[in-house]
Amino acid sequence: xxxxxxxxxxxxxxxxxxxxxxxxxxxxxxxxxxxxxxxxxxxxxxxxxxxxxxxxxxxxxxxxxxxxxxxxxxxxxxxxxxxxxxxxxxxxxxxxxxxxxxxxxxxxxxxxxxxxxxxxxxxxxxxxxxxxxxxxxxxxxxxxxxxxxxxxxxxxxxxxxxxxxxxxxxxxxxxxxxxxxxxxxxxxxxxxxxxxxxxxxxxxxxxxxxxxxxxxxxxxxxxxxxxxxxxxxxxxxxxxxxxxx
Numbered sequence: 723x724x725x726x727x728x729x730x731x732x733x734x735x736x737x738x739x740x741x742x743x744x745x746x747x748x749x750x751x752x753x754x755x756x757x758x759x760x761x762x763x764x765x766x767x768x769x770x771x772x773x774x775x776x777x778x779x780x781x782x783x784x785x786x787x788x789x790x791x792x793x794x795x796x797x798x799x800x801x802x803x804x805x806x807x808x809x810x811x812x813x814x815x816x817x818x819x820x821x822x823x824x825x826x827x828x829x830x831x832x833x834x835x836x837x838x839x840x841x842x843x844x845x846x847x848x849x850x851x852x853x854x855x856x857x858x859x860x861x862x863x864x865x866x867x868x869x870x871x872x873x874x875x876x877x878x879x880x881x882x883x884x885x886x887x888x889x890x891x892x893x894x895x896x897x898x899x900x901x902x903x904x905x906x907x908x909x910x911x912x913x914x915x916x917x918x919x920x921x922x923x924x925x926x927x928x929x930x931x932x933x934x935x936x937x938x939x940x941x942x943x944x945x946x947x948x949x950x951x952x953x954x955x956x957x958x959x960x961x962x963x964x965x966x967x
Contacts, residue, residue, distance in 0.1 A: 765828050765884065766912050769901075770795035770821030772803070772843050774814040775856075782856045787848035792839035795822055799846040808843065823901045824912065826887060829879040866954040867891075867925050869961070874948055878941040878960065886935050887915050888967050889951060889959045892927025896966040897951050897959035898941060906955045923954045933967045 772787040789795045800822060808817040838849045878900055880886055887899035904910050914921075919930030930953075941960060949961035 765825065765881075767825050768794045768822050769825065770800055770819070770823065770846070772808065772846075772848060773818040773820055774808065774812055775816045776812075776814060784852070784854045784856060785850060786852040786854070787841055787843070788851045789846065789848050790851075792847045792849060795846070797822075799844060802844050803846065821903070821905060823903045823905075825901050826885075826899050826912070826915070827878045827901075828881045828884065831877040831879070832875060866923075866952055866956075867928060868951070870950050872948050872950055873946055874943055875946050876943050876948065880935055880939040880941070882935050882938045884935055885916065886933050886939075886967060887918065887957075887959075888931050888933060888962075889953065890929045890931070890966070891951075892925075894966065895964075896962045897949075898939075898962050898967070899957055899959045901958055903956040903958070910955065918955075918957075921955070931967075935967070939965070 769789045771789075774785045774787075776783050776785055800819075803819055805817040805819060808814065839847050841848050841850055878898075880898065887902075889897045889899070891897070899915070902910060902912070902915060916932040918932075922930055924930060941962060944963060950958060951961070952958045
């Protein structure tokens with residue numbers, strides 16, 4: 723039962739992706755002019771994550787390793803990874819390969835992450851982007867279309883003229899897609915996103931649409947917090963801070 727609950731927590735945390743901070747810093751302001759701009763990503767750039775549960779009694783934590791800023795997750799290196807081998811090699815009760823994923827934004831700024839590219843799984847170079855304590859409050863599976871608040875100081879940039887993919891909840895709050903996933907549907911491509919709503923199992927009151935941005939749009943975390951939602955294909959979205967499209 724305990725292992726099942728840990729696995730549920732891992733599935734919950736897999737939507738947090740990159741640029742997650744383990745500690746909230748209320749003194750940091752999210753003015754994009756003061757951000758440290760990362761080298762990338764680019765629109766439709768591929769990336770991947772390796773997620774490991776680590777147990778150091780009485781503590782349980784999730785370690786998230788990401789290829790962003792290091793490489794575009796080459797298929798040969800990614801497909802060579804095996805979760806059973808990772809569990810054994812790193813003494814982890816559970817490992818998850820989260821990806822491949824593809825950004826549908828144009829640039830990222832962050833004050834909470836540096837890309838060290840100093841950890842290798844097989845031949846895949848990654849950075850440790852988060853070590854997240856798993857507590858009693860997080861040992862619950864968060865299902866698709868349920869909002870999760872994460873601690874991070876980031877700005878997502880979406881450029882004018884680009885397609886944006888919007889998930890609207892029953893209260894009229896809009897969430898903009900930050901990345902799509904081939905974890906569930908290995909054949910999902912960028913061109914499929916325009917009419918993705920036809921494939922999603924949207925709950926009552928939810929809607930999906932594709933729009934062309936009329937202006938540049940930047941989405942910054944609020945006081946070190948971002949609200950994230952995933953759909954049933956594990957594509958991820960961030961609440962657009964009151965903006966609808």
